Amino acid sequence: MQLVCPAGSLPALKAAVRQGADAVYVGFRDDTNARHFAGLNLDEKQLQQGLELIRKEGRHLYVAVNTYAQPDGWARWQRAVDHAAALGVDALIAADPGVLAYAAQHHPDLNLHLSVQGSATNAQSLAFYQSRYNIKRAVLPRVLSLTQVKQVAATSPVPVEVFAFGSLCIMAEGRCHLSSYLTGESPNLCGVCSPAKAVRWEETPEGLTSRLNGVLIDRYQADEPAGYPTLCKGRFLVNGQRFHALEEPTSLNTLDLIPQLSAIGVTAVKIEGRQRSPAYVEQVVRVWRAALDSYQRAPQQYCVEPQWNSVLAGLSEGSQTTLGAYHRAWQ
Amino acid sequence: MQLSLGPVLFFWSRDKYLNFYSEMIEQPLDVIYLGETVCSKRRALSLDDWLGLARELKQQSNAELVLSGLTLVEAASELSSLKRLCDNGELLVEANDTGAVQLLSERKLPFVAGPALNIYNGHALREYLAAGLQRWVPPVECSAQLVEASLRQLDELGVARPELEIFAYGHLPLAYSARCFTARAENRPKDDCQFCCNGYPEGIGLDSQEGQRLFTINGIQTMSGEVCNLIADYPRLAALGADYLRLSPRAEGMAEVVQSFHHVLHGAAAPLAVSGCNGYWHGVPGMLRAEDAGLC
Numbered sequence: 150m151q152l153v154c155p156a157g158s159l160p161a162l163k164a165a166v167r168q169g170a171d172a173v174y175v176g177f178r179d180d181t182n183a184r185h186f187a188g189l190n191l192d193e194k195q196l197q198q199g200l201e202l203i204r205k206e207g208r209h210l211y212v213a214v215n216t217y218a219q220p221d222g223w224a225r226w227q228r229a230v231d232h233a234a235a236l237g238v239d240a241l242i243a244a245d246p247g248v249l250a251y252a253a254q255h256h257p258d259l260n261l262h263l264s265v266q267g268s269a270t271n272a273q274s275l276a277f278y279q280s281r282y283n284i285k286r287a288v289l290p291r292v293l294s295l296t297q298v299k300q301v302a303a304t305s306p307v308p309v310e311v312f313a314f315g316s317l318c319i320m321a322e323g324r325c326h327l328s329s330y331l332t333g334e335s336p337n338l339c340g341v342c343s344p345a346k347a348v349r350w351e352e353t354p355e356g357l358t359s360r361l362n363g364v365l366i367d368r369y370q371a372d373e374p375a376g377y378p379t380l381c382k383g384r385f386l387v388n389g390q391r392f393h394a395l396e397e398p399t400s401l402n403t404l405d406l407i408p409q410l411s412a413i414g415v416t417a418v419k420i421e422g423r424q425r426s427p428a429y430v431e432q433v434v435r436v437w438r439a440a441l442d443s444y445q446r447a448p449q450q451y452c453v454e455p456q457w458n459s460v461l462a463g464l465s466e467g468s469q470t471t472l473g474a475y476h477r478a479w480q
Numbered sequence: 481m482q483l484s485l486g487p488v489l490f491f492w493s494r495d496k497y498l499n500f501y502s503e504m505i506e507q508p509l510d511v512i513y514l515g516e517t518v519c520s521k522r523r524a525l526s527l528d529d530w531l532g533l534a535r536e537l538k539q540q541s542n543a544e545l546v547l548s549g550l551t552l553v554e555a556a557s558e559l560s561s562l563k564r565l566c567d568n569g570e571l572l573v574e575a576n577d578t579g580a581v582q583l584l585s586e587r588k589l590p591f592v593a594g595p596a597l598n599i600y601n602g603h604a605l606r607e608y609l610a611a612g613l614q615r616w617v618p619p620v621e622c623s624a625q626l627v628e629a630s631l632r633q634l635d636e637l638g639v640a641r642p643e644l645e646i647f648a649y650g651h652l653p654l655a656y657s658a659r660c661f662t663a664r665a666e667n668r669p670k671d672d673c674q675f676c677c678n679g680y681p682e683g684i685g686l687d688s689q690e691g692q693r694l695f696t697i698n699g700i701q702t703m704s705g706e707v708c709n710l711i712a713d714y715p716r717l718a719a720l721g722a723d724y725l726r727l728s729p730r731a732e733g734m735a736e737v738v739q740s741f742h743h744v745l746h747g748a749a750a751p752l753a754v755s756g757c758n759g760y761w762h763g764v765p766g767m768l769r770a771e772d773a774g775l776c
Contacts, residue, residue: 217600220629247603268598271553273562273579280582281607292658293554300556320702321552323598325655326621327695330704330766333759335621337598362765365688386687387665387697394686394697395661474658480670 150410151417152441153211153310154434157184157424159195164431166202169438172209174242175199176340176423180222181229182213183266184423185340200236209239213423215264216340217245227251234259240285244268244323249282263287265312266337268323270297272304279306286310288419291401292321295475299413308416313403314433315421316466317473319381319396327380332362343379350375359383376466402461402470404436404453407444429464436460481718481745483738484511484645486728487548487574489653490698491677494524500729501533505540507738511645511724512537515548515565517576517594518653519660519699520558521673527564534571548574551596552656552700572614581611590614595647596656600626602633605642615643617726620652620708623763624716631721643723648711649737650728651683651696652704652757652766661697681731694767706757706767711741713761714750 154170156162165173176182178190191199203210212233218226226248233241234256241259243249244266252259263269263278265288278284288310289298302309320327322336329335332347347362357369359378366383369375376382376398385394401421403410410418418441420433436457444451462468474480485504488497504512514530516522525533534545549565550558559579566573566583575581576594584591592615593599593608599616608616618627631641663673665684677683683698685705693705710717710725717725725745727737744750752771759768 217598218603220601220626220633223601223603223633244598245600245604246607247601247605250603250607266598267578269578271559271577271579273559273582274553274577277578277582277585277611281611292552292656294658297554304556319659320655320657324552324596326619326652326766327655327702329621329760330652330654331694333763333765337619338600338621364692364694365690368689384689385694386689386691387684390665391689394665395657395702396659477671478669480658480660 150407150415150441152434152437153417153419154430155420155423155425156191156199156430157186157189158427159191159199160427161425161430162191162199163202164427165434166206166208168431168434170208170434172211172239172417173199173203174211174213174423176213177229177232179225179229180340181216181226183215183264183336183340184213185216186345186424189424196236200238210236211240211242211262212236212238213242213264214248215242215244215266217266217337218247219338230256242288246281249278249284253282260285262310265290266323268321270301270321272301272306275301275305275307286416288312290322291318292474294477294480295406295409295413296477298410298415298475302413302415310417310419311410311415312401312421313418314401314437314461317396317399317401317471331364331380343377348378374467382466397469398467399469399471400461400465401473402458402465403472403475404440404457404461406472406475407440408448408451411444411448432460432464481722482510482724483508483741483745484724484726485509485513485738486647486650486726487513487515487517488729489518489651489701489703490681490683490729490731491519491522491675492524492681492731493678496681497525498533500734501537503735504738505537505543507735508742509541509543509738511544511546513546513548513574517548517551517596518701519677520550520555520561522675522677522699527561527568531568531570545571546574546592547571548594549576549580551576551594553577553579554658581608585611588612592645593617595620595653600630602630602637605630605634606637606639609639609642613642615645615724617645617647620647620654621760621766624713624720624761625763628720644721645724645726646710646717646722647708648717648725648727649709649741650707650730651698652708652760653701654695654704655702657700657702660700661702662699665697704757704766708758708760708766709754709756710758710761711744712751712753712771713758714744
């Protein structure tokens, strides 16, 4: 299985390559990609440098143009596709059928991967994109159980890539407007979820509070770790109970599932986190490279080294990891 | 402009569905969407039951009956149910997943593009029109400006506009998950949910720790805490050329809702402001009421 790693900056790209990423995915510096955060992503010069390194090391570069184009900004999405094609990237990751159609018509040699934002969770949905836009691969949303991944992979017209590690979207990607409901900006249209500019931290007599556009997301006692107020990971009141009503702050970690994912025929595993630091990317990629190599060398003897998990847990939200939807009980 | 009744998004008992539709069929509705769009485990009515209900309703009114498909289609069993729904042979289908679009397109059947399909611009609209889209219900987070710009873009592409239906009333469907939040709130595993969402005919309110109503939990679906209401926005909806306004069923008081929209559609003055939210339509956070945000 191919290891696909995130890079929100040139140092992160270098770290990923250094630690053995088979492919690195990046975005341009605008709202055409789903990690449109201030100060993130690569400018022209950095892209050229990154691409040179990737070519020299024999790896692949993917570019995500995976938000949905706003009609008044269509030219930006067109330019992003043209730019990716001109760079000669190994794949363009996209979700919007308008963008996919443009890419397929104007750059027939450009490999297209369906982004997780395309929200394709079944073989017929994948057939929609494959038959029309000749996608070569699809990234599956993090809502499928392992059994469902198996069913989809067995009947999919294209190879599938799945998320292996990183932040966990509790909602089907591309099918969540919670962020725009509170802040006006959503992953689909703006490439952001719970945008940093809407976040306010405040020390109060009741504890540290985090707010998103004025809405209280969580309140922490002195001994509680405080996390970024991604709105689905706050504590809310439901039926009079205060708890993580949607999801705990936790990260997906599927080191345990490498043999199953491989047996299913998953073509690539993806590390989430273009918004993360180069040091984060370095450590996560190192662990995953070691795990995949270990499995490759001796599939029958594969077992997860405790040290791998302790490194990953230290990098995870709330220091917790989960198998997420892959494990049915989590659902 | 005409009125449509969206599919019931909550899980009700068989009797409650039947009573609801026997009341609704007396109302001035032009389109009625039937079927389960949220959770495949909800089977108070089977596909055959829905089709039977559609035949009965057809005899009592001239409303167009449409069958709505599931939104998050994951398991092989869900996909085969969706196939049977697309093969129903009688009713127009509302597709809420690209899988349904593919199935309908292969069968050369026209379809309604439900609000869960990600169509945000004219280029995407053209793609879905080529697949058989007949009526477009934009994603609920779209503003009037975005809808208008998408249609203008379509004009520029030289493609005829589809019918336009705007989600105008009800709890907004905002998100879909693998996890059932109702079962989670009741500390039940999803696999043994005991259909607990049946106990909440309008979902469960999710409030901030300060008591602010944020969302409504409805099984695997998360909805808006506020009820969206665009009746005060009628002039803009009319100017935009909306063909249908979708009213999303609530457990109580729907007849009054239909009546109030009907009166405005037939000449009564639209109110200047109503309770609930309409932020999305005005291009601001969906939870807001534009009148409060100083936008009107």
